Protein backbone atom coordinates (compact mmCIF):
# COMPACT_ATOMS: atom_id res chain seq x y z
CA UNK A 1 0.00 0.00 0.00
CA UNK A 2 1.17 3.52 -0.81
CA UNK A 3 2.51 5.74 1.95
CA UNK A 4 -0.49 7.54 3.43
CA UNK A 5 1.08 11.02 3.55
CA UNK A 6 2.74 12.81 0.67
CA UNK A 7 2.98 16.59 0.53
CA UNK A 8 5.98 17.88 -1.38
CA UNK A 9 4.54 21.27 -2.35
CA UNK A 10 1.82 23.82 -1.65
CA UNK A 11 0.42 23.54 -5.17
CA UNK A 12 0.62 19.94 -6.41
CA UNK A 13 -2.80 18.52 -7.36
CA UNK A 14 -4.67 17.91 -4.13
CA UNK A 15 -5.58 14.24 -3.85
CA UNK A 16 -6.62 13.85 -0.18
CA UNK A 17 -7.51 16.50 2.36
CA UNK A 18 -8.64 16.55 5.98
CA UNK A 19 -11.58 18.77 6.98
CA UNK A 20 -13.75 19.18 10.07
CA UNK A 21 -17.41 20.04 9.60
CA UNK A 22 -18.32 22.79 12.10
CA UNK A 23 -20.61 21.38 14.77
CA UNK A 24 -21.94 22.03 18.24
CA UNK A 25 -18.61 23.60 19.30
CA UNK A 26 -19.54 26.68 17.30
CA UNK A 27 -22.92 27.01 19.02
CA UNK A 28 -21.23 26.82 22.39
CA UNK A 29 -19.59 30.18 21.77
CA UNK A 30 -20.92 33.05 23.89
CA UNK A 31 -19.90 36.73 23.82
CA UNK A 32 -18.18 36.47 27.17
CA UNK A 33 -15.66 33.89 26.04
CA UNK A 34 -15.22 34.83 22.39
CA UNK A 35 -11.83 36.38 22.77
CA UNK A 36 -10.39 33.51 24.73
CA UNK A 37 -11.76 31.03 22.22
CA UNK A 38 -10.20 33.08 19.40
CA UNK A 39 -13.41 34.10 17.64
CA UNK A 40 -14.71 37.56 16.77
CA UNK A 41 -18.35 36.68 16.40
CA UNK A 42 -20.71 33.73 16.70
CA UNK A 43 -21.35 31.93 13.42
CA UNK A 44 -24.92 30.77 12.67
CA UNK A 45 -24.58 26.99 12.72
CA UNK A 46 -26.92 25.90 9.88
CA UNK A 47 -25.32 28.42 7.52
CA UNK A 48 -21.70 27.77 8.47
CA UNK A 49 -22.40 24.06 7.91
CA UNK A 50 -23.96 24.77 4.55
CA UNK A 51 -20.95 26.87 3.56
CA UNK A 52 -18.57 24.21 4.77
CA UNK A 53 -20.44 21.50 2.84
CA UNK A 54 -20.18 23.68 -0.24
CA UNK A 55 -16.42 23.95 0.30
CA UNK A 56 -16.14 20.17 0.65
CA UNK A 57 -18.28 19.60 -2.48
CA UNK A 58 -16.10 22.03 -4.42
CA UNK A 59 -13.03 19.98 -3.54
CA UNK A 60 -14.74 16.67 -4.29
CA UNK A 61 -15.92 17.96 -7.67
CA UNK A 62 -12.27 18.55 -8.51
CA UNK A 63 -11.37 14.98 -7.65
CA UNK A 64 -10.10 15.46 -4.11
CA UNK A 65 -10.84 12.79 -1.52
CA UNK A 66 -12.25 14.50 1.57
CA UNK A 67 -11.63 12.95 4.98
CA UNK A 68 -13.36 14.27 8.07
CA UNK A 69 -11.44 14.64 11.31
CA UNK A 70 -14.42 13.73 13.47
CA UNK A 71 -14.94 10.47 11.54
CA UNK A 72 -11.26 9.50 11.59
CA UNK A 73 -11.14 10.07 15.33
CA UNK A 74 -14.19 7.88 15.93
CA UNK A 75 -12.70 5.14 13.74
CA UNK A 76 -9.42 5.45 15.63
CA UNK A 77 -11.19 4.93 18.94
CA UNK A 78 -13.10 1.80 17.92
CA UNK A 79 -10.92 -0.26 20.28
CA UNK A 80 -12.22 0.04 23.83
CA UNK A 81 -8.78 0.32 25.44
CA UNK A 82 -7.67 3.06 23.08
CA UNK A 83 -10.96 4.84 23.66
CA UNK A 84 -10.45 4.84 27.42
CA UNK A 85 -6.85 5.87 27.14
CA UNK A 86 -7.85 8.74 24.86
CA UNK A 87 -10.54 9.98 27.25
CA UNK A 88 -8.06 9.87 30.14
CA UNK A 89 -5.53 11.89 28.20
CA UNK A 90 -8.06 14.37 26.93
CA UNK A 91 -9.44 14.93 30.41
CA UNK A 92 -5.96 15.31 31.86
CA UNK A 93 -5.27 18.08 29.34
CA UNK A 94 -8.62 19.77 29.70
CA UNK A 95 -7.95 21.78 32.85
CA UNK A 96 -11.30 20.79 34.22
CA UNK A 97 -13.21 23.65 35.67
CA UNK A 98 -14.36 21.88 38.79
CA UNK A 99 -12.39 19.73 41.17
CA UNK A 100 -13.36 16.15 41.25
CA UNK A 101 -15.16 16.33 37.91
CA UNK A 102 -12.80 13.99 36.12
CA UNK A 103 -14.28 10.70 37.27
CA UNK A 104 -17.87 11.80 36.62
CA UNK A 105 -16.95 13.15 33.22
CA UNK A 106 -15.11 10.04 32.23
CA UNK A 107 -18.09 7.90 33.07
CA UNK A 108 -20.39 10.33 31.27
CA UNK A 109 -18.31 10.45 28.08
CA UNK A 110 -17.76 6.70 27.91
CA UNK A 111 -21.51 6.13 28.19
CA UNK A 112 -21.97 7.40 24.61
CA UNK A 113 -21.43 5.52 21.34
CA UNK A 114 -17.98 6.49 20.04
CA UNK A 115 -18.99 9.00 17.35
CA UNK A 116 -21.30 10.80 19.76
CA UNK A 117 -18.59 10.81 22.38
CA UNK A 118 -16.12 12.37 19.95
CA UNK A 119 -18.65 15.02 18.92
CA UNK A 120 -19.26 15.76 22.57
CA UNK A 121 -15.59 16.16 23.39
CA UNK A 122 -15.19 18.49 20.43
CA UNK A 123 -18.42 20.37 21.15
CA UNK A 124 -17.85 20.88 24.87
CA UNK A 125 -19.62 19.53 27.94
CA UNK A 126 -21.86 21.83 29.94
CA UNK A 127 -22.00 21.47 33.71
CA UNK A 128 -25.76 21.34 33.63
CA UNK A 129 -25.61 18.23 31.46
CA UNK A 130 -24.38 16.12 34.34
CA UNK A 131 -25.08 18.06 37.50
CA UNK A 132 -28.01 15.92 38.48
CA UNK A 133 -26.57 14.09 41.43
CA UNK A 134 -26.85 15.32 44.97
CA UNK A 135 -24.13 17.76 45.93
CA UNK A 136 -22.17 16.66 48.96
CA UNK A 137 -18.84 18.45 48.80
CA UNK A 138 -18.27 22.10 49.67
CA UNK A 139 -16.80 22.90 46.24
CA UNK A 140 -19.92 21.48 44.61
CA UNK A 141 -22.14 23.77 46.63
CA UNK A 142 -20.21 26.90 45.70
CA UNK A 143 -21.85 29.08 43.03
CA UNK A 144 -19.76 28.99 39.90
CA UNK A 145 -20.94 30.72 36.79
CA UNK A 146 -18.55 29.14 34.38
CA UNK A 147 -20.83 26.99 32.21
CA UNK A 148 -18.46 24.30 30.99
CA UNK A 149 -16.71 21.28 32.37
CA UNK A 150 -15.07 20.76 29.02
CA UNK A 151 -14.53 23.80 26.84
CA UNK A 152 -15.77 23.62 23.26
CA UNK A 153 -13.15 23.55 20.51
CA UNK A 154 -14.66 25.92 17.94
CA UNK A 155 -11.39 26.30 16.03
CA UNK A 156 -11.32 22.66 14.99
CA UNK A 157 -12.58 23.45 11.50
CA UNK A 158 -9.19 25.05 10.93
CA UNK A 159 -7.61 21.64 10.45
CA UNK A 160 -4.48 23.22 9.02
CA UNK A 161 -3.08 24.32 12.36
CA UNK A 162 -2.84 21.39 14.82
CA UNK A 163 -0.71 19.34 12.43
CA UNK A 164 1.01 19.82 9.09
CA UNK A 165 2.02 17.32 6.42
CA UNK A 166 5.60 17.80 5.24
CA UNK A 167 6.95 15.26 2.77
CA UNK A 168 6.02 11.77 3.94
CA UNK A 169 5.62 12.85 7.55
CA UNK A 170 4.10 15.55 9.65
CA UNK A 171 4.50 17.87 12.56
CA UNK A 172 2.02 17.30 15.35
CA UNK A 173 1.95 20.70 16.86
CA UNK A 174 2.35 22.17 20.28
CA UNK A 175 -0.17 24.94 19.80
CA UNK A 176 0.35 28.36 21.26
CA UNK A 177 -3.08 29.28 22.64
CA UNK A 178 -4.63 27.31 25.52
CA UNK A 179 -7.95 27.35 23.62
CA UNK A 180 -6.40 25.18 20.91
CA UNK A 181 -3.81 23.02 22.64
CA UNK A 182 -5.96 19.91 22.93
CA UNK A 183 -6.69 19.91 19.20
CA UNK A 184 -3.46 18.19 18.20
CA UNK A 185 -4.15 15.21 20.47
CA UNK A 186 -6.68 14.00 17.88
CA UNK A 187 -3.99 13.78 15.21
CA UNK A 188 -1.58 12.02 17.52
CA UNK A 189 -4.12 9.25 18.04
CA UNK A 190 -5.03 9.06 14.35
CA UNK A 191 -1.41 8.63 13.28
CA UNK A 192 -0.75 6.08 15.96
CA UNK A 193 -3.90 3.97 15.81
CA UNK A 194 -5.99 4.60 12.69
CA UNK A 195 -5.58 1.70 10.23
CA UNK A 196 -4.95 4.10 7.35
CA UNK A 197 -1.79 5.41 9.03
CA UNK A 198 -0.78 3.16 11.91
CA UNK A 199 1.09 0.48 10.00
CA UNK A 200 3.18 2.92 7.96
CA UNK A 201 5.56 4.36 10.46
CA UNK A 202 4.75 7.94 9.54
CA UNK A 203 7.69 10.15 10.50
CA UNK A 204 6.83 12.86 13.02
CA UNK A 205 9.23 15.77 12.48
CA UNK A 206 8.19 17.51 15.66
CA UNK A 207 5.79 16.23 18.28
CA UNK A 208 3.20 17.98 20.41
CA UNK A 209 5.20 17.45 23.57
CA UNK A 210 7.96 19.71 22.22
CA UNK A 211 8.22 22.69 24.52
CA UNK A 212 7.89 25.56 22.03
CA UNK A 213 4.93 26.32 19.83
CA UNK A 214 4.47 25.85 16.11
CA UNK A 215 1.24 25.87 14.07
CA UNK A 216 0.41 24.58 10.61
CA UNK A 217 -0.75 27.98 9.36
CA UNK A 218 2.91 28.94 9.48
CA UNK A 219 4.23 25.84 7.71
CA UNK A 220 4.39 26.08 3.92
CA UNK A 221 6.00 23.35 1.83
CA UNK A 222 7.36 25.28 -1.17
CA UNK A 223 8.80 22.24 -2.93
CA UNK A 224 10.42 18.92 -2.07
CA UNK A 225 13.54 20.69 -0.80
CA UNK A 226 12.29 23.91 0.75
CA UNK A 227 9.88 24.61 3.57
CA UNK A 228 8.93 28.17 4.57
CA UNK A 229 7.88 28.73 8.17
CA UNK A 230 6.51 31.93 9.66
CA UNK A 231 8.02 33.31 12.85
CA UNK A 232 4.74 34.63 14.13
CA UNK A 233 2.45 35.20 17.07
CA UNK A 234 1.92 31.43 17.07
CA UNK A 235 5.20 29.90 15.92
CA UNK A 236 8.46 30.27 17.82
CA UNK A 237 11.96 30.55 16.38
CA UNK A 238 13.01 27.66 18.64
CA UNK A 239 10.48 25.25 17.14
CA UNK A 240 11.50 26.28 13.63
CA UNK A 241 15.14 25.56 14.31
CA UNK A 242 14.32 22.19 15.86
CA UNK A 243 12.06 21.05 13.05
CA UNK A 244 14.72 22.14 10.55
CA UNK A 245 17.31 20.01 12.35
CA UNK A 246 14.95 17.03 12.36
CA UNK A 247 13.99 17.46 8.71
CA UNK A 248 17.61 17.66 7.57
CA UNK A 249 18.60 14.68 9.70
CA UNK A 250 15.88 12.19 8.93
CA UNK A 251 15.01 10.94 5.47
CA UNK A 252 13.18 12.91 2.78
CA UNK A 253 14.84 15.49 0.64
CA UNK A 254 14.51 18.72 2.54
CA UNK A 255 17.54 21.01 2.35
CA UNK A 256 16.36 24.46 3.35
CA UNK A 257 13.97 25.99 5.82
CA UNK A 258 13.12 29.63 5.18
CA UNK A 259 12.05 31.42 8.36
CA UNK A 260 9.90 34.42 7.50
CA UNK A 261 9.34 36.91 10.29
CA UNK A 262 5.91 38.54 10.32
CA UNK A 263 4.36 41.09 12.70
CA UNK A 264 2.97 39.47 15.82
CA UNK A 265 -0.62 40.61 15.81
CA UNK A 266 -4.06 39.02 15.72
CA UNK A 267 -4.86 39.93 12.10
CA UNK A 268 -1.64 38.30 10.89
CA UNK A 269 -1.67 35.35 13.29
CA UNK A 270 -0.04 32.89 10.86
CA UNK A 271 2.14 33.23 7.78
CA UNK A 272 -0.70 31.88 5.64
CA UNK A 273 -2.88 34.88 6.55
CA UNK A 274 -0.44 37.12 4.69
CA UNK A 275 1.38 34.87 2.23
CA UNK A 276 0.41 31.77 0.24
CA UNK A 277 1.72 30.02 -2.86
CA UNK A 278 -0.62 29.90 -5.85
CA UNK A 279 1.64 28.74 -8.69
CA UNK A 280 5.25 27.72 -9.35
CA UNK A 281 6.31 31.37 -9.43
CA UNK A 282 3.34 33.24 -7.92
CA UNK A 283 2.42 34.03 -4.34
CA UNK A 284 -0.20 36.15 -2.62
CA UNK A 285 1.12 38.67 -0.16
CA UNK A 286 -0.31 41.23 2.21
CA UNK A 287 1.90 44.26 1.52
CA UNK A 288 1.85 45.32 5.17
CA UNK A 289 4.28 42.60 6.21
CA UNK A 290 7.04 44.49 4.42
CA UNK A 291 8.44 47.79 5.66
CA UNK A 292 8.20 50.98 3.60
CA UNK A 293 11.24 49.89 1.56
CA UNK A 294 9.68 46.52 0.82
CA UNK A 295 12.04 44.79 3.24
CA UNK A 296 11.53 42.24 5.99
CA UNK A 297 13.52 39.64 7.91
CA UNK A 298 14.02 36.32 6.21
CA UNK A 299 16.47 33.65 7.44
CA UNK A 300 17.64 30.64 5.48
CA UNK A 301 18.43 27.59 7.60
CA UNK A 302 20.56 24.77 6.19
CA UNK A 303 22.23 21.71 7.64
CA UNK A 304 25.10 22.77 9.90
CA UNK A 305 28.59 21.27 9.93
CA UNK A 306 28.19 19.71 13.36
CA UNK A 307 25.47 17.22 14.08
CA UNK A 308 22.15 18.72 15.27
CA UNK A 309 23.02 22.23 14.18
CA UNK A 310 21.89 24.52 11.39
CA UNK A 311 23.74 27.27 9.59
CA UNK A 312 21.69 30.44 9.29
CA UNK A 313 21.97 33.32 6.87
CA UNK A 314 19.92 36.51 6.79
CA UNK A 315 18.11 38.10 3.82
CA UNK A 316 15.99 41.23 3.87
CA UNK A 317 13.92 40.85 0.74
CA UNK A 318 11.30 38.09 0.56
CA UNK A 319 10.94 38.12 -3.20
CA UNK A 320 14.69 37.82 -3.77
CA UNK A 321 15.03 35.14 -1.11
CA UNK A 322 12.25 33.10 -2.73
CA UNK A 323 13.84 33.40 -6.17
CA UNK A 324 17.09 32.22 -4.67
CA UNK A 325 15.73 29.15 -2.86
CA UNK A 326 13.38 28.16 -5.67
CA UNK A 327 15.95 28.75 -8.42
CA UNK A 328 13.69 31.13 -10.36
CA UNK A 329 14.66 34.23 -12.32
CA UNK A 330 11.21 35.78 -12.09
CA UNK A 331 8.65 35.57 -9.30
CA UNK A 332 5.44 37.52 -8.75
CA UNK A 333 3.96 38.63 -5.43
CA UNK A 334 0.26 39.41 -5.89
CA UNK A 335 -0.86 41.97 -3.30
CA UNK A 336 -4.02 41.30 -1.30
CA UNK A 337 -6.72 43.86 -2.08
CA UNK A 338 -4.66 45.10 -5.01
CA UNK A 339 -2.49 47.08 -2.61
CA UNK A 340 -5.27 49.62 -1.92
CA UNK A 341 -4.99 50.52 1.75
CA UNK A 342 -8.63 49.94 2.73
CA UNK A 343 -9.33 47.00 0.44
CA UNK A 344 -6.08 45.33 1.46
CA UNK A 345 -6.82 45.47 5.18
CA UNK A 346 -10.47 44.51 4.75
CA UNK A 347 -9.75 41.59 2.49
CA UNK A 348 -6.76 40.43 4.51
CA UNK A 349 -8.98 40.44 7.62
CA UNK A 350 -11.35 38.17 5.73
CA UNK A 351 -8.51 35.94 4.57
CA UNK A 352 -8.09 37.32 1.08
CA UNK A 353 -4.47 36.09 1.03
CA UNK A 354 -5.40 32.71 2.50
CA UNK A 355 -5.77 30.76 -0.72
CA UNK A 356 -5.86 26.98 -1.02
CA UNK A 357 -4.08 25.81 -4.17
CA UNK A 358 -5.60 22.58 -5.48
CA UNK A 359 -3.26 22.41 -8.49
CA UNK A 360 -0.57 24.72 -9.89
CA UNK A 361 -2.35 27.97 -10.78
CA UNK A 362 -5.74 26.81 -9.45
CA UNK A 363 -6.94 28.15 -6.09
CA UNK A 364 -9.99 28.08 -3.85
CA UNK A 365 -10.79 31.43 -2.20
CA UNK A 366 -13.61 33.17 -0.34
CA UNK A 367 -16.13 34.91 -2.61
CA UNK A 368 -16.18 38.04 -0.44
CA UNK A 369 -12.62 39.04 -1.37
CA UNK A 370 -13.57 40.16 -4.85
CA UNK A 371 -10.72 42.58 -5.39
CA UNK A 372 -8.02 40.04 -4.53
CA UNK A 373 -9.82 37.37 -6.54
CA UNK A 374 -10.00 39.58 -9.61
CA UNK A 375 -6.31 40.38 -9.32
CA UNK A 376 -5.44 36.69 -9.09
CA UNK A 377 -7.42 36.11 -12.29
CA UNK A 378 -5.57 38.92 -14.00
CA UNK A 379 -2.39 37.05 -13.18
CA UNK A 380 -3.69 33.97 -14.98
CA UNK A 381 -4.79 32.05 -11.89
CA UNK A 382 -8.00 30.01 -12.00
CA UNK A 383 -10.00 31.16 -8.97
CA UNK A 384 -12.78 28.96 -7.58
CA UNK A 385 -14.86 30.94 -5.10
CA UNK A 386 -16.64 29.45 -2.10
CA UNK A 387 -19.26 30.89 0.25
CA UNK A 388 -17.86 32.77 3.23
CA UNK A 389 -20.31 34.81 5.30
CA UNK A 390 -20.16 32.60 8.38
CA UNK A 391 -16.95 30.62 7.82
CA UNK A 392 -14.90 33.82 7.80
CA UNK A 393 -16.05 34.80 11.31
CA UNK A 394 -13.54 32.37 12.77
CA UNK A 395 -10.68 34.32 11.12
CA UNK A 396 -9.46 31.68 8.75
CA UNK A 397 -9.84 30.97 5.04
CA UNK A 398 -9.70 28.02 2.63
CA UNK A 399 -6.05 27.22 3.39
CA UNK A 400 -6.58 27.07 7.14
CA UNK A 401 -9.77 25.02 6.76
CA UNK A 402 -7.95 22.20 5.01
CA UNK A 403 -5.06 19.93 5.86
CA UNK A 404 -3.60 18.30 2.75
CA UNK A 405 -2.69 14.66 3.31
CA UNK A 406 -1.71 13.74 -0.23
CA UNK A 407 -0.70 15.96 -3.12
CA UNK A 408 0.68 14.85 -6.46
CA UNK A 409 4.40 15.53 -6.75
CA UNK A 410 5.33 18.39 -9.05
CA UNK A 411 7.00 17.38 -12.30
Ligand SMILES: NC(=[NH2+])NCCC[C@H](N)C(=O)O
Pocket residue numbers: 037038039155158160161180216217218269270272273394395396397399400
Ligand atom coordinates in the same frame (compact mmCIF):
# COMPACT_ATOMS: atom_id res chain seq x y z
N1 LIG B 1 -3.85 28.97 9.58
C1 LIG B 1 -4.65 29.91 9.98
N2 LIG B 1 -4.57 31.11 9.47
N3 LIG B 1 -5.57 29.62 10.90
C2 LIG B 1 -6.54 30.51 11.37
C3 LIG B 1 -7.03 30.09 12.70
C4 LIG B 1 -8.09 30.99 13.26
C5 LIG B 1 -8.45 30.65 14.67
N4 LIG B 1 -9.59 31.38 15.12
C6 LIG B 1 -7.29 30.96 15.61
O1 LIG B 1 -7.26 32.06 16.10
O2 LIG B 1 -6.46 30.16 15.89
